[in-house]
Amino acid sequence: xxxxxxxxxxxxxxxxxxxxxxxxxxxxxxxxxxxxxxxxxxxxxxxxxxxxxxxxxxxxxxxxxxxxxxxxxxxxxxxxxxxxxxxxxxxxxxxxxxxxxxxxxxxxxxxx
Amino acid sequence: xxxxxxxxxxxxxxxxxxxxxxxxxxxxxxxxxxxxxxxxxxxxxxxxxxxxxxxxxxxxxxxxxxxxxxxxxxxxxxxxxxxxxxxxxxxxxxxxxxxxxxxxxxxxxxxxxxxx
Numbered sequence: 001x002x003x004x005x006x007x008x009x010x011x012x013x014x015x016x017x018x019x020x021x022x023x024x025x026x027x028x029x030x031x032x033x034x035x036x037x038x039x040x041x042x043x044x045x046x047x048x049x050x051x052x053x054x055x056x057x058x059x060x061x062x063x064x065x066x067x068x069x070x071x072x073x074x075x076x077x078x079x080x081x082x083x084x085x086x087x088x089x090x091x092x093x094x095x096x097x098x099x100x101x102x103x104x105x106x107x108x109x110x111x112x
Numbered sequence: 113x114x115x116x117x118x119x120x121x122x123x124x125x126x127x128x129x130x131x132x133x134x135x136x137x138x139x140x141x142x143x144x145x146x147x148x149x150x151x152x153x154x155x156x157x158x159x160x161x162x163x164x165x166x167x168x169x170x171x172x173x174x175x176x177x178x179x180x181x182x183x184x185x186x187x188x189x190x191x192x193x194x195x196x197x198x199x200x201x202x203x204x205x206x207x208x209x210x211x212x213x214x215x216x217x218x219x220x221x222x223x224x225x226x227x228x
Contacts, residue, residue, distance in 0.1 A: 004154075034216045043203055044155065046216040088154050090216075098143065098210035099168065100217065102154025 003027065004091050006103035014111050019076040021087050021106050026070070029094020033065055033072045036088040038105065044088055048074060079110040114138075116220035118204050124226045125194055133189040133223045137206030144187050145217060146179060147203040155203055155219075161187060162210065194227045201225070 003026045013019045021035075032051055036044035050056045050063040050072065062075040072091075076083055086105040093101050117136040125131050137144050142163055147155035157171040164184045172178070176194075181187040191198055201224050205217035 036216075043201075043219040043222045046218070049216050090154070098145070098160055098207075099157050099171075100145075100147075100155070101157070104152065104154050 002103075003093060003101050004089055004103040006087075006089050006106050008104055008106060010107040010109055012109045012111060013079050015079060015081060017079050017110075019079045019083065019108055019110070021074040021076075021089075021108065023072045023074075023089030023091075023103055024070055025072070025089075025091045025093070025101075027091075027093040027095075028067070028070060030067075030070075030091050031094070032092035033063070034090040034100070035061075035063060035072075035074045036090060036102075038086045038088055040085075076108075079108075081110045081112050084108060084110050116204055116206055116218055118202075118220035118223050120223060121221060122224045122226075124228060127194060127196060127227055129194050131191050131194055131225065133191075133202050133225070135187045135189070135204030135206075135220060137185065137187070137204070138218060141206035141208050142184065143207045143210045144181060145205045145207075146187070146189050147205065147219075149201045149203060149222070151200075158189070158202075160210070191225075194225075196227045199225055199227045 035048040038044045048063040060077045064073045088105045089103040090100040144161040146158040149155040160168040161181045176192045179189045201222040203222045204220045
């Protein structure tokens with residue numbers, strides 16, 4: 001089992017819909033979780049961080065964390081074509097307080 | 113500076129040559145990280161500096177890779193005897209403190225290394 005797994009997609013949603021991106025991780029001791037957005041040819045951009053179980057909302061973005069299920073997700077409401085990008089889940093696994101372990105990313109396409 | 117600066121943005125080199133990649137972190141950030149991203153993959157950890165010292169170099173793939181940060185600010189990633197498999201985007205990030213509480217890292221725009 002890979003340490004951080006994401007559905008590689010691609011995920012395609014119509015404009016205005018909710019996009020749901022999922023990530024699982026293997027280390028139950030993990031404490032810090034991040035979502036990065038990466039446009040083609042650009043570097044990753046941090047969009048959400050979450051540390052506690054439950055939901056965290058920031059504008060159209062909601063991160064959800066369930067440590068018991070070792071699952072973290074990102075919901076994008078009212079998806080826009082400008083949201084089309086690869087979304088990377090990153091986890092600081094237990095035993096470290098600095099090393100980000102990334103999933104392979106999910107390519108999201110929002111169709112006008 | 114305002115953000116993490118990496119130079120050059122693109123580097124094409126011949127197999128077997130030596131290359132240096134530079135990272136200038138956000139002013140005042142003591143933690144600095146190098147990651148490598150191959151096509152279709154997420155970034156992979158290479159090395160972490162706290163101040164001038166390499167606190168964790170466990171991600172460096174082999175002894176052809178080396179990194180320094182002599183004054184605790186600018187860092188240089190050095191690759192000897194480059195191989196085609198070294199082709200990737202090399203990303204640098206910095207943070208005011210490592211890990212939890214740092215709110216994640218700010219990445220530079222990366223250096224795209226192509227070994228031909």
